Amino acid sequence: MVSETKVLTKGIPKTSFLEKIKPQAELIAAGLSGVFILAGWLLDKNGQEAESIVAYLLAFVIGGFAKAKEGIEATYENKELNVEMLMIFAAIGSAIIGYWTEGAILIFIFAVSGAMETYTMNKSHKEISSLMELQPEEAVLISSGLEKLVSVSELRVGDLILIKPGERVPADGTIVKGHTNIDEAAITGESMPVSKGEQEEVFAGTVNLSGAITVNVSKESSDTLFQKIIQLVQSAQSEKSPSQLFIERFEGTYVKVVLLVVLAMFFVPHFLLGWDWNESFYRAMILLVVASPCALVASIMPATLSAISNGARHGILVKGGVHLENLSHLGAIAFDKTGTLTKGKPVVTQVIVKNGLDKDSLIWKAASIESHSNHPLAQAIVKYAKENVSKELFHPDSLEDVPGWGIKAVVNGEQWKIGKAAFVGKEITEKFADGLAKDLASQGNTLVYVEIDGELSAAIGLKDVVREETKLAIDHLKKQGIHTIMLTGDSEKTAKAIAAESHVAEFFAECLPETKVEHLKKLKDKYKNVAMVGDGINDAPALAIANVGIAMGEGSDVALETADIVLMKSDLPRISEAIRLSQRMNRIIKQNVVFSIAVIMVLISSNFFQIIDLPFGVIGHEGSTILVILNSLRLLK
Structure with a gap:
C-alpha cells in the first residue's frame, strides 16, 4: 500500500510538468533545432562533414515536425496544397543541392514563426481558459436545514446554497438571506465591488467578498450567464472573418501557381538565359521559399483573435470576426429606448x-x-x-x-x-x-x-x-461620424423629450417590433451598414436584421442569443470602444497584407535578377511572417 502511494505521488509531478511545457512545445522544438544548426555549422567548419549532416538532419526533423505534420494532415483533409507544403519542398530541395545550412535555417525560422502564431492563439484563448477555471466545481447545498457539499452540476432551480466570504458564486441566483459585496470583474470587467442584498441577483463565477449569503438558484449550471460568456467567446474565436475566408480560398490557388512557376524555373532560365542547371535549380528553390505567402496567411487570424480577446477582457463579447470587422463600417446605429438609452x-x-x-x-x-x-x-x-x-x-x-x-x-x-x-x-x-x-x-x-x-x-x-452615460456614448458616436436613431414604443411626446435629452439625431415613436424591423430595413437602404442596440425580447427581430446586433448584458436571454455583440456591463460608451477596436484591427490587417505582399514582390524580383541568396531569402521571408504576427499582437494591449 505504501509503495503504491509513492508511485502515485511520483507520477503526479511528471504529468503536471508535461502539461506545463505542452503550450511551449513548438518553441522548445524550434530552440533545439537552432542548437543542432549551430552544432552542424561548427562540425562543418572542423571538416566533420558527415557529422554536420547528421546534426542538420536532426534540426530538420525536430524543427519541422510540427509544421510538416500540420501541412500533410491539412493537405490530406482538404485535398488542397498549402503554405506548409511549400516550406517542406523548399527545405528538401535545399538539402538536395547541398545547401544544408540554408535548408535547416529555413526550417528553424519557419518553426519560430509557427511557435509565435501558436503563442498568439494560446494568448487569445487564455481569457477563456482562465474564465473556465473560475467556475467552482462544488457548492454548499442547504437541504432540510443541513449543509451538504455537492457538485455544481447537481444543483437544480429552486435549490438553496450557502456562499461564504471569499468563495466564488457557483450558480446564478437570487439572494434570500444576507448582505455582501460581490466582485463581478469576471462578468462585467468592472473592478469595483458591487453591494448586494436580499432579492438581488448574483452570477456564477463572481466572488463573494464579505458576508455569508444564502442564494436561491435560478438557472441550471449549463444555462448560467457565466457559461453563456464562455460559449459566446469560444464560438467567436472559431468563426472566421470575410478577409480570413478570402485569404484561405486564395491560398490553395496561389500555392499551385507558385509550384508551376517553380517548375518552369527549372528549365526556362537554362534554355533562355543560359543559366547552368545548378543555378536554375538553386533559383527555383529560392523562389519556392520567397514566394510562399506565409506572412499573408498570418496577416488576419492572429489580429482577429487578439482583438476578440481584448474586447472580452473589457466586457465586449463579439461572436465572430465578421461582426468585429463590420463595426468599423457602420453608417448608423439605432437604439431601443427603454433599458438601453434609459x-x-x-x-x-x-x-x-x-x-x-x-x-x-x-x-x-x-x-x-x-x-x-x-x-x-x-x-x-x-x-x-x-x-x-x-x-x-x-x-x-x-x-x-x-x-x-x-x-x-x-x-x-x-x-x-x-x-x-x-x-x-x-x-x-x-x-x-x-x-x-x-x-x-x-x-x-x-x-x-x-x-x-x-x-x-x-x-x-x-x-x-x-442613463448617465448615454449622452457621452451618443456624443462619441457622433464624433466618429455615425448617425444615431432612437426606436421606441412610447408616444411622440415622450420620445421627443428622451431623444433631446439623450442627444440622438433622430427618433421614431410608437414602434411595434415589426415597425422597428421596417425602420431598420429603410436605414440599411440609406446607410448601408446599420447596427441595432437593444435589450428586450421585442428587440430580437430588429437585432437579427441589423448588420450588427448589439445586446445589453442585463437584457433578455433572447436578445443575448440573437445579438452579434454583447455589452456585459450594459455600458453604452463600450460601443464606441468596440468601433475603435474594430478600426484598429482592420488597420493592422491592412498593414500586414500590404507589408507581406510588398516583401514577397521584392524578394521574387531580387531572386530573378540573381541579387539574393537562399539565406537572405529565408530570413526576408520568415522575418516578414514574424513581424506580421508581432504587429497583430499589438491588439492585445
Whole structure:
C-alpha cells in the first residue's frame, strides 16, 4: 500500500510538468533545432562533414515536425496544397543541392514563426481558459436545514446554497438571506465591488467578498450567464472573418501557381538565359521559399483573435470576426429606448405640492399608501420617499385598489385618492399649479395625482430617466461620424423629450417590433451598414436584421442569443470602444497584407535578377511572417 502511494505521488509531478511545457512545445522544438544548426555549422567548419549532416538532419526533423505534420494532415483533409507544403519542398530541395545550412535555417525560422502564431492563439484563448477555471466545481447545498457539499452540476432551480466570504458564486441566483459585496470583474470587467442584498441577483463565477449569503438558484449550471460568456467567446474565436475566408480560398490557388512557376524555373532560365542547371535549380528553390505567402496567411487570424480577446477582457463579447470587422463600417446605429438609452425603471423627477401643505409629510403618507401596490410607478414613489424622508412607512386605516385607475385609502380620517388624471378629475389637473404639471407632462413625465378629501393636493412626475452615460456614448458616436436613431414604443411626446435629452439625431415613436424591423430595413437602404442596440425580447427581430446586433448584458436571454455583440456591463460608451477596436484591427490587417505582399514582390524580383541568396531569402521571408504576427499582437494591449 505504501509503495503504491509513492508511485502515485511520483507520477503526479511528471504529468503536471508535461502539461506545463505542452503550450511551449513548438518553441522548445524550434530552440533545439537552432542548437543542432549551430552544432552542424561548427562540425562543418572542423571538416566533420558527415557529422554536420547528421546534426542538420536532426534540426530538420525536430524543427519541422510540427509544421510538416500540420501541412500533410491539412493537405490530406482538404485535398488542397498549402503554405506548409511549400516550406517542406523548399527545405528538401535545399538539402538536395547541398545547401544544408540554408535548408535547416529555413526550417528553424519557419518553426519560430509557427511557435509565435501558436503563442498568439494560446494568448487569445487564455481569457477563456482562465474564465473556465473560475467556475467552482462544488457548492454548499442547504437541504432540510443541513449543509451538504455537492457538485455544481447537481444543483437544480429552486435549490438553496450557502456562499461564504471569499468563495466564488457557483450558480446564478437570487439572494434570500444576507448582505455582501460581490466582485463581478469576471462578468462585467468592472473592478469595483458591487453591494448586494436580499432579492438581488448574483452570477456564477463572481466572488463573494464579505458576508455569508444564502442564494436561491435560478438557472441550471449549463444555462448560467457565466457559461453563456464562455460559449459566446469560444464560438467567436472559431468563426472566421470575410478577409480570413478570402485569404484561405486564395491560398490553395496561389500555392499551385507558385509550384508551376517553380517548375518552369527549372528549365526556362537554362534554355533562355543560359543559366547552368545548378543555378536554375538553386533559383527555383529560392523562389519556392520567397514566394510562399506565409506572412499573408498570418496577416488576419492572429489580429482577429487578439482583438476578440481584448474586447472580452473589457466586457465586449463579439461572436465572430465578421461582426468585429463590420463595426468599423457602420453608417448608423439605432437604439431601443427603454433599458438601453434609459434605465428601464421609472423614478420620481419632481413633486408639485399645493401651497400650505408640507411636501415631506405628503410624500411620506402617499408612499405608505403606495407601498401596498406592486405597480412600477407606486414602487418608484416608495423608493423616492425612503431616500428623501427619514420616517418609517405605516399602514393606512383602510385601502382599496382600483385596477387601471389608482388607489383609495383612509389616513387619520382623511380620504386619499392617488392615480391618473381621470381618477381625480382631468379638468382640474390641467389647471393645477398654474399649468406646471402640464409642462412636466410635455417633458416626457408620467403624472400621478394625489387628492385629499376631494381636493387636488399634489402631482408627482415620474420618468424612465436617461442613463448617465448615454449622452457621452451618443456624443462619441457622433464624433466618429455615425448617425444615431432612437426606436421606441412610447408616444411622440415622450420620445421627443428622451431623444433631446439623450442627444440622438433622430427618433421614431410608437414602434411595434415589426415597425422597428421596417425602420431598420429603410436605414440599411440609406446607410448601408446599420447596427441595432437593444435589450428586450421585442428587440430580437430588429437585432437579427441589423448588420450588427448589439445586446445589453442585463437584457433578455433572447436578445443575448440573437445579438452579434454583447455589452456585459450594459455600458453604452463600450460601443464606441468596440468601433475603435474594430478600426484598429482592420488597420493592422491592412498593414500586414500590404507589408507581406510588398516583401514577397521584392524578394521574387531580387531572386530573378540573381541579387539574393537562399539565406537572405529565408530570413526576408520568415522575418516578414514574424513581424506580421508581432504587429497583430499589438491588439492585445
